[in-house]
Amino acid sequence: MSxxxxxxxxxxxxxxxxxxxxxxxxxxxxxxxxxxxxxLCLVWQHRGAPDVAITEAAVGAGVTSVLFLLTIAxxxxxxxx
Amino acid sequence: MRVFALALVLVVAAxxxxxxxGLPPHGDPDGPVHTHVxxxxxxxxxxxxxxxxxxxxxxxxxxxxxxxxxxxxxxTALVAVLALxxxxxxxxxxxxxxxxxxxxxxxxxVPVSPVVFLVVRLLAPFIAVFALASLYRGHxxxxxxxxxxxxxxxxMIALGLVFGREHAARLVPHGAKAWLQALGPLVFAVVAxxxxxxxxxxxxxxxxxxxHALREALVVILEVAxxxxxxxxxxxxxxxxxxxx
Numbered sequence: 332m333s334x335x336x337x338x339x340x341x342x343x344x345x346x347x348x349x350x351x352x353x354x355x356x357x358x359x360x361x362x363x364x365x366x367x368x369x370x371l372c373l374v375w376q377h378r379g380a381p382d383v384a385i386t387e388a389a390v391g392a393g394v395t396s397v398l399f400l401l402t403i404a405x406x407x408x409x410x411x412x
Numbered sequence: 413m414r415v416f417a418l419a420l421v422l423v424v425a426a427x428x429x430x431x432x433x434g435l436p437p438h439g440d441p442d443g444p445v446h447t448h449v450x451x452x453x454x455x456x457x458x459x460x461x462x463x464x465x466x467x468x469x470x471x472x473x474x475x476x477x478x479x480x481x482x483x484x485x486x487x488t489a490l491v492a493v494l495a496l497x498x499x500x501x502x503x504x505x506x507x508x509x510x511x512x513x514x515x516x517x518x519x520x521x522v523p524v525s526p527v528v529f530l531v532v533r534l535l536a537p538f539i540a541v542f543a544l545a546s547l548y549r550g551h552x553x554x555x556x557x558x559x560x561x562x563x564x565x566x567x568m569i570a571l572g573l574v575f576g577r578e579h580a581a582r583l584v585p586h587g588a589k590a591w592l593q594a595l596g597p598l599v600f601a602v603v604a605x606x607x608x609x610x611x612x613x614x615x616x617x618x619x620x621x622x623x624h625a626l627r628e629a630l631v632v633i634l635e636v637a638x639x640x641x642x643x644x645x646x647x648x649x650x651x652x653x654x655x656x657x
Contacts, residue, residue, distance in 0.1 A: 381554040382467055385546065389562035394646055397569050401653040 336377060343370050355410055361399045368392040449474075461617070462624050463551045463631060471556070472631050476615040480604065483596035483638060490593060490645045493652050524574050532574045539567040547639050551628070557635040561642025568647040577654050584644055593648060596641030603630050 347367040354360035368391030375384035436443035446454075453470055461469040471479050543563035546555030572580030584592060591598075607616040607630070610623075617627050 382556065382559060385555065385559040386562045389559070389566040390646075393566040394562070394569060394650075397573065397650060398653055401650070405653070 333377075337374070340370055340374050340377070344374070357403050357408055357410060358400065361396055361403065364399070365392045365396045368395075460619065462627055465551055465553060465556070467554070468551050468556050468631070468635075472634055473617055476604075476617075479638075480597075480600045480615065483600055483641070486642060486645055487594060487597050490648055490652075493649055496652075529574055532570050536567055536571055539563060539570075543567070543639070547635060550635050551631055557638030558642060560635075560639035561646065564639065564643035565646025568643065569650045572647070572650060572654070577651060580647070581651060584647060589644070589648075592640060592644040594641070595637050595644070599633060599637030599641075603634055606630070 344367060347363055347370060351360050351363045351367060354363060368387055371391065372384045372387040375381075375387055436445075440446070453466060453474060457466045457469045457474075458464060461473045463469040463473065543560045546553075546563065547557065547560035550556030550560070568580060568583055571583070604615040607618075608614050610616065610618050610626075617630060
């Protein structure tokens with residue numbers, strides 16, 4: 332069960348990482364990156380590192396998303412081709 | 413170009429996979445992780461530091477110097493952001509009055525969904541209590557200064573998004589702002605010098621049994637400084653980027 336959970340989570344991580352890299356709309360990329368952080372937070376918790384999981388949830392999924400969105404608001408929303 | 417990029421990715425990936433294959437199996441009791449200094453931390457850590465959370469013991473007592481520089485790195489990040497001309501530049505006066513005014517209007521009254529407004533307002537006190545609990549119990553249970561800083565900082569940013577930056581800015585007292593931003597490095601330096609005075613080693617902690625209370629007090633002071641300083645730095649990063657330019 333534990334192995335299955337780990338496998339599913341790690342596959343989700345790889346999948347979200349690829350969608351982040353492929354996203355043209357940077358706002359979509361930020362939202363997907365938040366999802367990536369959330370999955371990673373579950374992985375940390377499952378591997379017995381609650382300290383890191385708390386920080387990942389607050390900083391990875393929360394603060395950096397806001398900072399990225401603010402940066403997009405100040406620059407451009409879509410990637411230059 | 414694409415072929416080159418693909419080749420580069422494959423070479424790096426192959427190197428990493430070979431490196432991972434060479435690691436000892438996860439949880440192997442004979443692995444270097446468990447036979448080097450880690451073994452001593454696990455066996456002696458609680459007795460030597462008096463902290464029941466070994467993560468905090470390693471972070472603040474055994475590896476205090478690393479954590480000191482980590483706090484300095486976070487502070488330096490804020491300094492770098494504030495040094496960007498666009499982060500602190502005031503909007504040009506009078507030249508574009510109407511545009512500036514309309515921007516100020518939208519700044520003060522961002523249309524926030526009532527659901528988001530209510531949820532953030534309801535959750536904020538609970539988030540604050542959770543952060544304080546993880547700070548207060550940090551030397552016993554998972555959590556501590558950095559976790560608490562991240563949670564409080566995220567809460568301040570959420571409040572800033574919902575109530576507008578004018579209200580959020582009031583969460584940090586204006587006169588004490590500069591001191592609070594530098595609180596982590598400053599307090600760490602003071603504790604390090606106190607340790608020097610007491611034990612003869614920079615960032616040393618008194619080791620004998622009688623100094624247990626003093627040791628714990630120093631750790632709690634460090635944790636509080638990391639939490640408050642870190643939270644203020646996160647909030648200030650948000651303010652600097654959110655400022656109208």
